[in-house]
Amino acid sequence: MSWFELNEEKFHHCCQLILQQSEQLSDGWIWEVVQGSKEGYLRKTALRSVTIDSKSVQKQKGSSLDPEPHTSYHSSVEQQGQEDEQPDCIKDDIDDEDAGICMMTANSSQVLQFEYHILYSCSYSSPVLYFRAFTLEGRSLTLEEVWNSVHPNFRLCLQNSPLDTITQQEHPLLGQPFFVLHPCRTKDFMRPVLQAAQDQHRPVNYVLSWLSVVGPVVGLDVPLKYSTQLHPAASLSSTEPD
Amino acid sequence: MADDKDVLRDVWFGRIPTCFTLNQDEVTEREAEPYYLLLPRVSYLTLVTDKVKKHFLKVMRAEDVEEMWFEYEGTPLKWHYPIGVLFDLHASNNVLPWSITVHFKNFPEHDLLHCPSNSVIEAHFMSSIKEADALKHKSQVVNDMQKKDHKQLWMGLQNDKFDQFWAMNRKLMEYPTEEGGFRYIPFRIYQTMSDRPFIQKLFRPTSPEGNAHTLGDLLKEMYPDALTNDGKSPHKGTRWVNTLRHSSYPTAYLSVISFGDGRK
Numbered sequence: 146m147s148w149f150e151l152n153e154e155k156f157h158h159c160c161q162l163i164l165q166q167s168e169q170l171s172d173g174w175i176w177e178v179v180q181g182s183k184e185g186y187l188r189k190t191a192l193r194s195v196t197i198d199s200k201s202v203q204k205q206k207g208s209s210l211d212p213e214p215h216t217s218y219h220s221s222v223e224q225q226g227q228e229d230e231q232p233d234c235i236k237d238d239i240d241d242e243d244a245g246i247c248m249m250t251a252n253s254s255q256v257l258q259f260e261y262h263i264l265y266s267c268s269y270s271s272p273v274l275y276f277r278a279f280t281l282e283g284r285s286l287t288l289e290e291v292w293n294s295v296h297p298n299f300r301l302c303l304q305n306s307p308l309d310t311i312t313q314q315e316h317p318l319l320g321q322p323f324f325v326l327h328p329c330r331t332k333d334f335m336r337p338v339l340q341a342a343q344d345q346h347r348p349v350n351y352v353l354s355w356l357s358v359v360g361p362v363v364g365l366d367v368p369l370k371y372s373t374q375l376h377p378a379a380s381l382s383s384t385e386p387d
Numbered sequence: 388m389a390d391d392k393d394v395l396r397d398v399w400f401g402r403i404p405t406c407f408t409l410n411q412d413e414v415t416e417r418e419a420e421p422y423y424l425l426l427p428r429v430s431y432l433t434l435v436t437d438k439v440k441k442h443f444l445k446v447m448r449a450e451d452v453e454e455m456w457f458e459y460e461g462t463p464l465k466w467h468y469p470i471g472v473l474f475d476l477h478a479s480n481n482v483l484p485w486s487i488t489v490h491f492k493n494f495p496e497h498d499l500l501h502c503p504s505n506s507v508i509e510a511h512f513m514s515s516i517k518e519a520d521a522l523k524h525k526s527q528v529v530n531d532m533q534k535k536d537h538k539q540l541w542m543g544l545q546n547d548k549f550d551q552f553w554a555m556n557r558k559l560m561e562y563p564t565e566e567g568g569f570r571y572i573p574f575r576i577y578q579t580m581s582d583r584p585f586i587q588k589l590f591r592p593t594s595p596e597g598n599a600h601t602l603g604d605l606l607k608e609m610y611p612d613a614l615t616n617d618g619k620s621p622h623k624g625t626r627w628v629n630t631l632r633h634s635s636y637p638t639a640y641l642s643v644i645s646f647g648d649g650r651k
Contacts, residue, residue, distance in 0.1 A: 179583060267589050268518045268573075285496050312510060313500050315467065320584040322500050329517055329526070 149332065149339050150270040151351050159352035160187050160263070166371050177262075179318050186318065187263040187352075193364050195294040196254040256281055257294070261365050263352065264318065271331040272352050274359050275316055275323040288313050291324055291363075299362045311363070326359050334358060399549045401428035403474050404484040407439045410458070413491055415446040423484065427547060428471030429636050431512075432457055432464060433502045434545060443489055451491065456499055458488045463498045465584075467511050468577075469636040475644045476577050509541050516540065519573035519640055520559055522589075528559050568592035572600075574641040576609060606643070 151159075160176065164187070167174035178185040262275040278286040278294070291311060292300060303310040316323040335355060342349035350371075357367040402425040409419040422442045426435060433455075440455050457464040459477050464487065468476075478485050494501075502508065516537075520529035529537075536555055543552025562569055572592050575585040586609055593599055636642060 181581075182583075267587065268521045288501070312514070314511075314514075315465070315500065315584060317585070317587070318583055320582055321497055327514065329521070 149336055151265075151272065152270065153265055153267065156265040156272060156352060159350050162350055163187065163353055163356075163371070170368060170370055172368065172371075184265075184318065186265075188261070189365075190258065190260045191365070193257055193259050194254050195257050195364070257286065259364060261360075261363075262316070262323070263356065264316075266328055269328045269331060271328050271335070272355050273328045274326045274356070274363070274365075275314075276325075276363055276365075277323050288324065294364065295362060303362070324363075326362065331355065331359075395553060396549060399427075399429055399552075401471065402426060403428060403470065406484040406486050407436075407442075407457075407489050408486065409443050409446075410488050410490045413443075413447065414451045416448060417446050419443055419446045426470050426474075426485075428469065428474070430470055430544060430547070431466055431508050432470055432473070433466040434505065434508050435470075439489060443491070447491065453492045454494050454501065454503070456490050456494055458490060459486070463495045465499060466502050466508075467500055469642065471636065472577060472642045472644070475642075476579060479644075505545070509545075512541060512544065513537060515640065516559070522571040522573040523559070523569040524562070525570060528561075532558070567597075568599075572605070572641065574605065574643060576606075576643045579644070602643075 164174055164176055166172070172189070173191065174187050174189045176185055177188045258279045258281065260277050260279075264273050264275060265271075266273045278291060280286070286294070288311070295303070295311070310327050311324055312327065313322055314325045315321070335351070335358075338354050338358075339349060339351070341347075342354075353367065353371055356365070357372075360367055405424050405426045407422045407424065409415065409421075413419075420442075422439050424436070424439065426432075436455070436457075444452060457466070459473075462477055464473050464477070474485060500507075500511075517526065517529050520526050532555075536558075539551060539555045542548070543550075543555070569592055572590045574590065575587050577585045588609060590605055590608070591600065594604075
């Protein structure tokens with residue numbers, strides 16, 4: 146196992162350190178155990194006020210310019226809430242007819258409940274971020290709505306990559322639909338981070354550094370305090386090369 | 388591999404006779420006849436059921452139709468598992484044809500992934516191919532392939548073209564002779580009696596002493612307490628390399644079904 150790879154044991158160790166720090170910072174991370182196994186995952190829920198960038202909604206849907214830009218995204222979501230069982234494709238049609246006109250309006254924001262899970266992938270020897278989001282009424286966000294909640298700067302980068310980076314997939318431990326940031330590029334962006342840390346003999350928590358890169362894409366910010374003040378001695382131990 | 392083509396063909400062309408019936412609660416303008424189809428084990432439900440959809444839409448009004456999904460005896464069927472896995476997991480003990488219920492409303496958001504288009508299936512398929520190659524070759528083979536090679540794999544599956552698919556897939560199944568095998572065996576053990584959908588861990592094709600691992604070795608290591616059954620029933624002494632090359636689904640995962648009720 147190379148120093149740049151994360152094995153399961155190291156993953157658990159990194160998670161333990163995050164949990165200790167999270168407790169002191171009241172950041173809300175907890176460890177969920179999977180029944181009948183040693184495996185588990187880090188979990189956190191957060192309320193977020195999400196600003197929807199409406200221009201890109203239009204770009205994504207590829208619909209023609211609509212002359213009646215009245216309805217905000219917010220009200221569009223409420224409207225969809227009543228049509229909870231509608232599949233995406235039908236929703237799109239409905240949106241385009243009435244509520245979807247929102248695409249032309251100015252940005253709006255609404256409060257959403259996000260649930261983040263950090264799992265270990267043995268295939269990619271890396272952590273993976275799973276998440277799902279609900280409106281306060283309890284309706285699950287669609288993949289399209291999740292994309293629209295991503296900051297436009299990130300969104301352009303991600304959508305121009307060959308593989309759509311956010312997809313809906315089965316949570317490998319719970320068997321339920323979650324959104325996931327695809328892990329296949331993780332090693333590419335972690336390598337320079339780890340290399341620099343190694344060269345400068347700096348401590349680094351793989352999972353924490355990784356999270357600080359991928360988390361903000363989906364609104365999960367990692368407070369700087371994780372890396373500065375807490376337990377420098379404890380975090381040192383995570384830097385031991387294998 | 389050339390000598391093994393018959394086995395590959397038998398696996399590829401495996402079919403399950405299936406009867407699709409419209410859910411009784413759907414609103415129809417006249418009675419919906421059941422629809423019969425031979426389902427390819429290696430494909431995906433949502434990829435091969437265009438005809439089923441068309442058949443039932445004939446008796447329904449457009450406003451009553453939402454995203455189509457399938458259910459077997461109360462269990463929503465996960466389209467992102469290969470059809471053969473779904474059958475072995477849920478219905479292998481029952482008489483044929485396999486009786487699947489078709490729904491056009493009340494999509495089970497908490498159980499199923501949405502499948503709005505074939506491009507979603509393609510993305511899922513490619514993501515499985517990539518993950519399996521990460522295990523087999525550290526992603527080297529799949530990353531060396533060109534976009535058109537990836538497309539060839541997908542088109543082979545989509546259009547049921549055995550030769551087209553295997554001309555490319557054989558590259559994913561090769562390894563340098565001196566290495567004696569893949570890095571790890573991509574496998575999934577699906578479980579019937581657990582919320583957790585499947586078990587997937589690292590497993591080398593050979594023991595530290597250099598002996599080839601068998602299917603029995605894997606089951607012993609991963610799942611010591613349960614009785615297991617393999618969908619395609621290779622002998623437990625079969626060497627991994629052969630099992631994987633012959634029996635894995637196009638997603639490149641060898642799939643083993645584990646029944647928690649002691650069935651063998």
